[in-house]
Amino acid sequence: MTASAVRRTPRADCTVGPDGGITFDLDPHRSEDGERPELLLRLRGAKGRGRDAETVRLSLSPLRDGRLRAVLPGTTQSAEGRWDVYLREPGEDDGKAVAVEPGIRDLRLLVDRVPAGGRIAVRIPYPTLDGRLAVRCWLRAPHAEAGPVTFDGTGMTVEGTLYGTGLGTGARVEARGPGAGGRVLRVPVAGQEGAFAFTLPLDRLADGAVTAQQLWTLWLVPGAAEGEPARDVRISRILDDVWDRKKIFVYPGRSAGKGVRATPCYSTDNDLCVRLEPEPSP
Missing domain, CATH: 2.60.40 (Immunoglobulin-like)
Structure with missing residues (x-):
């Protein structure tokens, strides 16, 4: 694959699972040192919670077609709110992470959902008004x-x-x-x-x-x-x-x-x- 075929701005397709988890498939991406980048989800507007409390880190694994995949499990403890999605290059500070663009969003399993009960976790990936990818999260019990x-x-x-x-x-x-x-x-x-x-x-x-x-x-x-x-x-x-x-x-x-x-x-x-x-x- 030529360097011109690799997107400068990362883009991710999203698929929501029945348990509230999300799979992120990023376009082919090449890091300068050959190491894989990391996907970050940051809680918007979080103050006084500490970096670890307001950031979810997801490792990326290669797929056969050259794309990279990250999985947010449905069991992940994430606060209610809006989480912005970023890509962080290896060795770089979190502050230099780049916002991810939304690709195809498969939300079919969310339609007419009937929860089993207990704690209800809902996560919906969506495009922001300025063209970035974010995840809206609700945690309700009852x-x-x-x-x-x-x-x-x-x-x-x-x-x-x-x-x-x-x-x-x-x-x-x-x-x-x-x-x-x-x-x-x-x-x-x-x-x-x-x-x-x-x-x-x-x-x-x-x-x-x-x-x-x-x-x-x-x-x-x-x-x-x-x-x-x-x-x-x-x-x-x-x-x-x-x-x-x-x-x-x-x-x-x-x-x-x-x-x-x-x-x-x-x-x-x-x-x-x-x-x-x-x-x-x-």
Whole structure:
């Protein structure tokens, strides 16, 4: 292979496995000293955690077609967040590692995924806005997966599936207003065998004055077992191949009365929310 056939900027194809692991296949690459480089995954925005805590190092092995392969096992302990992918040449400092470009991303095994239970690890390789490869990671135990969202008048009904725990007696959903001292609206939740459903009265969210946009977060609080405190579970949607559904899953807004408009939405972390804002002028 000629030097001109080797890419200057590393590029990787990614395949996601059923256990949350990822295989990275890099284009043919030649190091000056003949040693193989190393693939680095860095946690974006990590501060005060130490280099080892914010970096995952993966060794690269040669394939028959000249490419290099690295495997991130599904059992790897990696924090929730966005991990940028870099290639580090042998003998070089981590700071000189080069960002990797995304190639083909095979995410088929993420679609309609049904976890076995326990800790849920989801990792989705994706292209960043500036053309680099990154991995979005979620670690949830337990986890409340949001499903269909429907409307009836000023009521918003959400169906979903709870993994890793049961609803228990007295389970509820809490809509929590912005700020540490924000209002909380509690509604009962029903379900069985993992399925849950609740209806949120949007007009009750608008009881207070809404003069600017507010983002209310949704939490499922299972009934506490005897001798154990209840665990709040964020209601999110992560069990598919969509790494950022904020601009993809767009719901219509509804009048919540009192000049307030309520709109279900997802955050950039795929958490289900309700956005309140003043009704636009006619």
